[in-house]
Amino acid sequence: MTTPSRGDVPTWGWLIGTSSWLLLPFIGPAVAWLGFLVVATASRRRAAWVIGVASGALALTVLFELWGPFTGIVNAVCHLGGIVGALMINPGWLRTRWERRSAGGRASQPARSAASTRSTSSRSSTRRKRSAAKVAPLPESVRLADAVGATSSDLLQAPAPAEPAETVDVQSATADELADLPGLSRTKARRAVKVRTKNGGFVSVEDFGEAAGLQPHEIVRLRSAATCSPRPRGERRFGRRVDL
Numbered sequence: 001m002t003t004p005s006r007g008d009v010p011t012w013g014w015l016i017g018t019s020s021w022l023l024l025p026f027i028g029p030a031v032a033w034l035g036f037l038v039v040a041t042a043s044r045r046r047a048a049w050v051i052g053v054a055s056g057a058l059a060l061t062v063l064f065e066l067w068g069p070f071t072g073i074v075n076a077v078c079h080l081g082g083i084v085g086a087l088m089i090n091p092g093w094l095r096t097r098w099e100r101r102s103a104g105g106r107a108s109q110p111a112r113s114a115a116s117t118r119s120t121s122s123r124s125s126t127r128r129k130r131s132a133a134k135v136a137p138l139p140e141s142v143r144l145a146d147a148v149g150a151t152s153s154d155l156l157q158a159p160a161p162a163e164p165a166e167t168v169d170v171q172s173a174t175a176d177e178l179a180d181l182p183g184l185s186r187t188k189a190r191r192a193v194k195v196r197t198k199n200g201g202f203v204s205v206e207d208f209g210e211a212a213g214l215q216p217h218e219i220v221r222l223r224s225a226a227t228c229s230p231r232p233r234g235e236r237r238f239g240r241r242v243d244l
Contacts, residue, residue, distance in 0.1 A: 010098055012089050015094065017072075018093070018097050019090055019093075019171060021039060022035070022087070022090060026083060027082050027087040028082075029055055029075060029078040030062075032059070033057045033059060035086065036048050036049075036050075036051050036082075036085075036089075039052075039089060039093050043093055045089065045093070047089055049143070055078065058074065059076045059078065062075045062078065076113060090203055091210070094216045095206075095220070121234070138224075149193075167225055167226070168181055168225065169228070169229050170202055170205060170208040170226050171229040172229065174193075174234070175190045175193045181225055181226055182218070183215075183218035191212060191213065192211045192212040202231065204228050205219070205228045208222075208228060
């Protein structure tokens with residue numbers, strides 16, 4: 001499996017090729033179920049299994065004209081429903097395929113790094129053996145200390161570690177704070193806040209990304225800069241039961 005050529009951004013060719021299964025639902029119910037079952041097998045998405053089985057069953061009823069004079073209407077409804085279901089499932093399918101491709105590319109990097117490390121270590125060992133017969137020169141730290149009037153220990157002090165960047169909680173952040181996240185604008189941030197207010201919160205960072213209208217590769221980059229706290233519980237309402 002080859003690694004992506006431009007970081008974490010998929011190419012248009014990859015997106016179109018991976019979405020080619022949409023042709024089957026557009027052709028009609030007779031072959032739409034094949035596309036759904038392929039997606040369900042590869043991504044293990046329950047929605048794809050349900051739509052694929054239902055589409056196949058309805059296609060059989062239309063083939064044998066079990067609906068009588070309503071067969072044409074049922075066929076048209078199945079055709080339209082298959083197209084809508086395919087368009088709803090495709091973003092999640094693209095995200096799953098891209099995550100697996102990125103994970104495969106990252107898995108091949110440690111092997112190359114290990115080989116490079118062994119080669120570098122071998123060259124360093126050879127240089128040390130060659131320089132052992134020579135007189136060791138004055139350490140660089142001592143020369144720098146004499147030049148600036150400081151001690152070598154002052155020059156060797158390690159800088160203080162930088163504090164890690166603080167992540168943004170999409171469950172409670174304002175629209176202005178959300179607009180600073182990667183891939184978001186003020187318009188997308190306001191849209192996400194409206195969805196959050198309507199639904200009472202988000203389930204996950206992926207749920208927030210889909211509400212904001214982000215692409216699959218943008219949601220992958222968003223995970224390192226955002227978190228999602230548990231959805232707040234709604235207010236309890238106490239009623240009075242009246243016996244009739």
